[in-house]
Amino acid sequence: MSFKNYYEILGIESGASTEQIREGYRNVSARHKSGTNHIDEFHQERLKDINEAIEVLSNPEKKREYDKTLNILDTVITSPPNHVSPSQKPASINVDQSDAERINELIKKHFEKEKALREKYELLLYSQSAKPVRHFTSVKVILCAVIIGVAFYFHSPHRFVFDFADTKKENFTYEYYTKDTTLIYAKPELKKTKVLKGVSKGTGFNVISETTYFFKIAYLNEEGRNIEGFIKKEELEKSTEIPF
């Protein structure tokens, strides 16, 4: 980790008062917390730096030590360079004043560019972290659909009325229903008579007439013709519903 300028992080001048430090902290931390429950990695990192900065700058002892480091770093590039040799001990190289100044100037520029690069990088991360606002949401679509539905209901209420009467008529038009699977006979007797049709449980019939043991009923055969026949009374039960 390279050196972090806590004053820059809090957006204040070095040597700022305690009150200014606190105000700087409030401002920058609010910028990274503002209005979001979800804090992404970028803002988390910035908040970590901000908290680190306030921790150091609000503690007099740590601040003193930090300011000392900052001062030394500032004076490094103004102090005259000495002799140098990478191979153990100095085979002295005399650096003249103008070269030293030029080097220090270049070092200063180098750090300025590095700072600018860091700022650009932060800006890039910041723009990448921005989440697009969702205007077109499913909630809005559903809401519009409901509004249209309600408007349509008030416009044409008759379209929403279902004709239950027809259905009821269809269902409860019969007086009698078969209790179980049963047979329709051609004549009102069981022996020597032709079975016309077998019917399933729950089939409805209207009675035309009756004998002692049989009801005379009518039904439509497969060809659509109306056929009359007889069903044993015991096989039918009276409908509990009031027929239409």
Place this chain on the structure above:
Amino acid sequence: MNILVTDTILYGIIGACFAYLLLMYIMQKAKAAGLEKRVKKARAAYEEAKQLQGKEKDKLIDHISMVYGVEQAHYVSMGKLWAGMPMNLLLVARGKASNIKQSVGVDSVTQTWIYTETDKNTGSNRKILEVVLVDNEVNNWNTIS
């Protein structure tokens, strides 16, 4: 109510709903495009700053090689240290230290430059290099692995 009026109200509501949804859709698309443009711009600015910084560093290394020699310049660009290395070259080679402790003796000034790195798992800072400078020159160093 007049059928024309009710029809007008109904179609007005339907039209307004569709117009609203269309507007929301367009706004969303526009904002997303704006965001993308901003990222592109920021990336271009970053690349440009990176190039400028690279050029500036090359210029600095060239000058160091002119003044101190090619070997020293190579060492600096590689981030290597040597005994007797001037403080400003240490600054170029390893960057600014996180913490500097200074003690002033009778005839010399000793500084300890401490470099740290953030542990990704714990988030705490741990020491990775300690460089001791005497009178603005690197005297010795200790790499902590």
